Amino acid sequence: MFKGDFIKNLPKIYGTYTGGFLVFIILMAIAEQAGVSAKNIGVMFVAFTVLIYAAIGYLSRTINVDAYYVAGRQVPTVFNGMATAADWMSGASFVALAGGVYFGGYTYMAFLVGWTGGYVLVATLMAPYLRKFGCYTVPDFIGTRYGGNLVRACSVFVLFIASFTYVTAQINATGTIASRALGIPFEAGVWVGLISILICSMLGGMRAVTWTQVAQYIVLIIAYLIPVFWISSNVGGGIFPHLMLGDEVARLGELEQQFGLVKNSAADMKAAGVPGGLKYISGSHSGVPEGGMAVWKYLSLAICMMVGTASLPHILMRYFTTPSVRAARKSVAWSLFFIFLLYSSAPMLATLSKLALMDPNLPTGIIGKSISEVQSIEWVQRWSEVKQVFIADFNGDGILQLNEWFMRGDVVVLATPEVAGLPFVISGLVFAGGMAAAMSTADGLVLAISNALSHDIYYKIIDPKADTAKRLLVARVLLVIIGAAGAYIASFRLTSILGSVAWAFDFAMSGLFFPLVLGVWWKRATRQGAIAGIIAGIVSGTLYLTWVFPKFSVPMWGGVNTPFLGIDHLRFGLIGAPICLVVMVVVSLMTKAPSPSVQKMVDDTRIPTGKPILGKQ
Amino acid sequence: MSNKDAYWEKTKNHMFVTLALWAFFSLVIFMFGSELNTMSFLGYPLAYYMTAQGSLLAFVIILFWTANKQEKIDEEHGFSERGDD
Numbered sequence: 001m002f003k004g005d006f007i008k009n010l011p012k013i014y015g016t017y018t019g020g021f022l023v024f025i026i027l028m029a030i031a032e033q034a035g036v037s038a039k040n041i042g043v044m045f046v047a048f049t050v051l052i053y054a055a056i057g058y059l060s061r062t063i064n065v066d067a068y069y070v071a072g073r074q075v076p077t078v079f080n081g082m083a084t085a086a087d088w089m090s091g092a093s094f095v096a097l098a099g100g101v102y103f104g105g106y107t108y109m110a111f112l113v114g115w116t117g118g119y120v121l122v123a124t125l126m127a128p129y130l131r132k133f134g135c136y137t138v139p140d141f142i143g144t145r146y147g148g149n150l151v152r153a154c155s156v157f158v159l160f161i162a163s164f165t166y167v168t169a170q171i172n173a174t175g176t177i178a179s180r181a182l183g184i185p186f187e188a189g190v191w192v193g194l195i196s197i198l199i200c201s202m203l204g205g206m207r208a209v210t211w212t213q214v215a216q217y218i219v220l221i222i223a224y225l226i227p228v229f230w231i232s233s234n235v236g237g238g239i240f241p242h243l244m245l246g247d248e249v250a251r252l253g254e255l256e257q258q259f260g261l262v263k264n265s266a267a268d269m270k271a272a273g274v275p276g277g278l279k280y281i282s283g284s285h286s287g288v289p290e291g292g293m294a295v296w297k298y299l300s301l302a303i304c305m306m307v308g309t310a311s312l313p314h315i316l317m318r319y320f321t322t323p324s325v326r327a328a329r330k331s332v333a334w335s336l337f338f339i340f341l342l343y344s345s346a347p348m349l350a351t352l353s354k355l356a357l358m359d360p361n362l363p364t365g366i367i368g369k370s371i372s373e374v375q376s377i378e379w380v381q382r383w384s385e386v387k388q389v390f391i392a393d394f395n396g397d398g399i400l401q402l403n404e405w406f407m408r409g410d411v412v413v414l415a416t417p418e419v420a421g422l423p424f425v426i427s428g429l430v431f432a433g434g435m436a437a438a439m440s441t442a443d444g445l446v447l448a449i450s451n452a453l454s455h456d457i458y459y460k461i462i463d464p465k466a467d468t469a470k471r472l473l474v475a476r477v478l479l480v481i482i483g484a485a486g487a488y489i490a491s492f493r494l495t496s497i498l499g500s501v502a503w504a505f506d507f508a509m510s511g512l513f514f515p516l517v518l519g520v521w522w523k524r525a526t527r528q529g530a531i532a533g534i535i536a537g538i539v540s541g542t543l544y545l546t547w548v549f550p551k552f553s554v555p556m557w558g559g560v561n562t563p564f565l566g567i568d569h570l571r572f573g574l575i576g577a578p579i580c581l582v583v584m585v586v587v588s589l590m591t592k593a594p595s596p597s598v599q600k601m602v603d604d605t606r607i608p609t610g611k612p613i614l615g616k617q
Numbered sequence: 618m619s620n621k622d623a624y625w626e627k628t629k630n631h632m633f634v635t636l637a638l639w640a641f642f643s644l645v646i647f648m649f650g651s652e653l654n655t656m657s658f659l660g661y662p663l664a665y666y667m668t669a670q671g672s673l674l675a676f677v678i679i680l681f682w683t684a685n686k687q688e689k690i691d692e693e694h695g696f697s698e699r700g701d702d
Contacts, residue, residue, distance in 0.1 A: 101669075106650075109668040116673045117643040123680050124635045128687075242670060246660015286665035288650035298647055306643060324698045326688060333680035340673050347669035606625055609696045 007074055014079075017052075018218050024048060025222075029425045038424040039183060045428040046181040046435050049219055050196045053212045053439065060204035060211050065468055068205030068475065069136040069451060071321040075210055080327075081334025083210050084318040086217035088115075088339055090166075091173025091438025092501055094220060097343070099409025101350035105285040107298065112343055114302040116336060118309025123332035126310060127319040129520040129605050131328035134612025135320065137448075138313040138512070139456040144614060145519040145605075146527040147598065149461045154534040156452045158511030159313045161538070163445045164486070166314075166504035170442035171197070171483075172490040177438060181431040187491045193439070194487040201443045202476050205451075209443045210321060216436035221341055223433025228345045231352050231420040235362065241348040248355050252285045255358045259367060262403040264394065272392035278406040285354065297566055304573045308505025311512040314441075314448035325608035353416040358402070364419055371400050379418050383411060446486065450478040502570045503545070510541030510576025514584055523602045525584065528591045533584025541576020545569055624694040631690060635683045642667075642675040 006013075028041055066072050075083065093115075100108045135141040139159060143152030174193025179186045200212040228241060238244030263282050283289070309315065318335075319328045356364040366374045371393055374380055383389040390406040413434075417426040454475035459466055466474070511534045518525040546552040549569040550560045567574050593599075601613055618626070646653060646667055653664040658671070691697040 106665060106668060109665075110647075113643055113647070113668055113672050116676050117639060120635065120639040120643075120676055120679055120683075123683060124632050124639075243659055246657070249661055249665065286654070286662050288654050288664050290651060295648055295650065298650070299644055302643055302647070326684075326691070326698050329684040329687060330681075333677065333684050336680055337677050340677050344670045344673055603621065606628070607621065607696045608691055608698055 007076060010076065010079055014214060014218065017215060018222075021049075021219060021222065025425065025429060028428060029423065032423055032425050038427070041424060041428040042181040042431050043183070045432040046178065049432045049436060050439075053215060053436075054196065054199040056212045056215055057200035057202075057204060057208040060208035062204050062207055063468070063472065065471060067207045068472055069320075069455065070317075071205075071207040071210045073321055074323055075321040077322065077327045077331045078334050079214050080210070080318060080322050080331040081338050082217040083213035084315065084331070084335035085338035085342075086213040086220065086436070086440035087318055087444040088315060088335070088441070089220065089342055089437050090170055090441040090501070091177065091434055092169065093342070094224065094434050094437035095173070095177075095410045095413045097346040098349040098353070099412040101347045102354055102412045103279045103281055103283070103409060105281075105283045106288055107283055107294070109347065110298045110301040111305060112347070114305025115309060116339060116343055117302065118306040119332055119336040119339075121306060121310035122315065122319075123329055125517050125521070126316060127328045127332050128325045128608065130316060130516075131319050131322060132325050132608060132612060133605050134614040136455050136614075137452045138316050138516070139452050140460075140614070142512075142515055142519065142530065143456060143460065145598070145601065146515075146525070146530040148527055151527055151531050151534070152456050152460060154531055155512065155515065156456050158507065158534060158538050159452050160449060162312065162504045162507040162512075163314060163449045164482075165507060166312075166501060167442055167445040167449070167482075167486045168489045169501050170438050170445060171486045173438035174435065174442060175487075175490055177431060177434045181428075181435070190487050190491040193435075193442075194483050197439055197442045197446060198480060198483050200439065201447050202479055205472075205475065206317075206321060206447060209447055212443065213440045216440040217338065219436040220433040220440075221338070223429045223436070224342050224345060227417045227422065227426050227430060228349050228352075230422055230426065231356075231416060232348070234420045234422065235352055235356050235364070237348075237352050237355075241352065242344060245348055245351050248351055249286050251359065252351065252354060253287065255355075255367075256284055256287075256402075259358070259402040262401070264403050268394055269392070272394065274390055274392055274406050275387045278388075278390050278408050280403050280406050281354070282403065285351070293566055300567065300571050300574055304509065304571045305502070305505055307509040307513050307577060308502075308573060311508035311516065312504065313452070313508070313512070314444040316516075317448055317451070318444070349416065350412060353412050353419070356416070356419055357405075364421075367400055367402050367405060369400055371398055371404075374400050379415060383407075383415060388415075442486075446479060446483050449482045450475060453478050453482075500570060503572075506541060506545070506571065506573035506576065507538065509573040510580060511538035513577055514581045518584060518588075520602065520605060522588075523599050524588055524593055526588045526591045526594055529584045529586075529588030532587040533580045536583040537576045537580025540579040541572050544575040545572040548572065620694055624690065624696060627690050627694075628687065631683070631686060635679060638679050639676070642672045642679070646672070 028044065032041055062068055100111065130141055133141050139152050139155040142155040171190060171193055175186055175190030178192045179189030201209050232241035233239050237248055261282055261284065264280065319331060322328045322331050356362060358367045359365045360368045371391055380389060388408045388411050391400060392404050394404055414430060417430065458474050459471050515530045515534055546556050547561055548563050553559065553561055604610060604613060650664040654662040656663040658666045
């Protein structure tokens with residue numbers, strides 16, 4: 001099935017798949033009408049989709065090194081765009097993005113700009129050149145361009161820190177969704193998630209991950225968009241929410257005025273027993289906060305996310321799989337288009353969901369109603385039981401105020417269909433979508449880490465004489481070890497010590513952004529410069545993180561420190577990356593210019609035609 | 618100047634133009650968020666619209682435009698790949 005004209009048949013294959021999935025949704029809707037329980041529908045949605053991914057993973061098995069590392073470099077532009085979009089949009093994007101907008105409003109939306117704008121950097125500075133280079137992994141480029149094992153090992157180290165920070169959060173998300181949908185304990189859910197992830201990647205490496213990611217993208221985008229359009233028409237937002245919610249946004253502004261945006265004190269929240277991780281609305285939905293510091297906070301967050309995007313190895317390596325340099329460029333554009341479909345919908349979902357709860361004129365509105373009345377609503381009861389929503393009557397008037405309603409961000413995506421009166425089949429679909437999003441990102445990350453370890457550390461440094469069979473065996477063993485390590489940390493809920501997903505972006509930008517960019521754009525960059533830059537960037541960034549993040553700073557530095565220029569723990573890349581740049585430039589200029597052969601290598605990297613620098617390895 | 622150097626010169630300039638557009642839609646407009654929000658587009662306050670949708674769409678358009686433009690530069694200098702994608 002995966003031989004010969006498979007590539008030509010792709011549109012047909014995935015068209016059939018999409019049709020089949022839609023039929024499955026309709027069957028589930030019929031099953032719901034026929035009285036199948038909500039729980040069983042959830043189980044069937046997750047089980048059915050995961051089995052399909054596993055089948056794709058099995059069919060894509062390979063014993064060819066080129067197929068294992070770069071999918072044989074034959075993934076067409078548009079399909080690579082879909083795979084990248086799935087690789088990119090994590091479980092967190094799927095379930096938490098709308099929640100972030102819901103609570104954070106305009107300020108939070110710096111993430112939306114950051115997580116999309118970064119692709120312009122990928123397309124102009126990196127992707128086409130790395131594709132021409134013909135490397136298997138990101139450290140492969142750095143190791144060959146600058147020459148030497150030390151610089152290769154340094155870049156693997158940065159890749160490891162950045163990707164591992166990210167992957168535990170993804171395995172955690174697969175565990176959460178699997179446990180909720182299948183009705184099993186969280187710890188078991190994590191291992192179910194891990195096994196699903198490994199089946200999709202172990203036998204076929206990048207080739208298997210590519211074709212499962214395309215399948216996962218189709219599921220996740222259907223699962224995100226159907227509810228958004230349906231909810232919108234149900235609550236009177238119009239059939240095309242993206243263009244029609246102007247009045248709703250304005251209405252939210254009025255309601256914020258009416259109810260007032262109140263900041264709760266930490267002491268009050270503690271006294272009322274608000275469970276951890278739950279949030280309340282304290283910022284304006286569409287209003288821009290006043291003052292230079294607020295502007296800087298927005299811009300600095302966007303910069304970190306954009307530059308971080310352009311340095312994350314699991315994204316960059318997707319563009320190694322296209323047939324040509326030109327295809328790599330176009331593929332970045334398609335990736336962003338597919339990402340845009342979801343990202344532009346998240347604020348619309350947040351707006352609809354917020355209005356449904358806040359507007360007292362709507363039957364779903366709860367703010368401003370009596371607390372006893374709200375507590376008797378079925379969905380409020382159900383989500384309260386699992387500590388996902390919480391009510392604290394701070395002023396004791398028995399009326400629910402805006403600042404007295406607490407909710408976990410995920411609930412916006414997971415419960416809004418129910419609140420807006422959609423059938424349960426939609427909630428089952430949302431579970432399947434969340435699972436697809438979390439799995440596809442985890443796949444890409446686990447593969448990025450294990451490929452770097454097997455190709456750059458094992459094959460290039462430890463045993464350059466290893467034959468194909470041995471290399472692929474090592475690659476697969478490492479894949480299982482990395483996955484298991486991530487699941488182990490996730491199952492013990494140690495993820496809180498690893499902090500935010502945003503850290504992965506900051507780590508990557510601190511240690512990888514400038515070595516990658518200058519490797520192409522500045523011939524004078526030398527090996528010593530790159531080594532010094534990577535080390536200085538990652539060390540200074542990490543030290544700053546420990547200094548500014550209270551959980552680390554209290555034991556390490558003896559107290560809580562005020563962020564320097566508003567650069568808090570989400571933005572520490574703004575310390576690491578500039579230091580990396582300065583050190584790299586200074587050291588490069590102090591050392592001897594790269595040899596003519598290296599300069600020629602850079603010249604060849606810059607033009608699309610001709611042989612790749614690294615051929616089949 | 619050799620053909621390669623001329624090609625790289627053009628590619629570099631094209632990169633700067635693309636990054637200028639990128640910086641405009643990702644950074645410059647959000648320096649004036651409060652001012653922009655007094656205007657409206659499709660009924661949305663403008664700064665809200667840009668961060669929720671407008672800038673994202675601009676990035677997509679920039680990417681398709683920049684890829685096409687770069688292909689033309691490739692062609693002009695004879696570095697165009699044969700159609701295999």
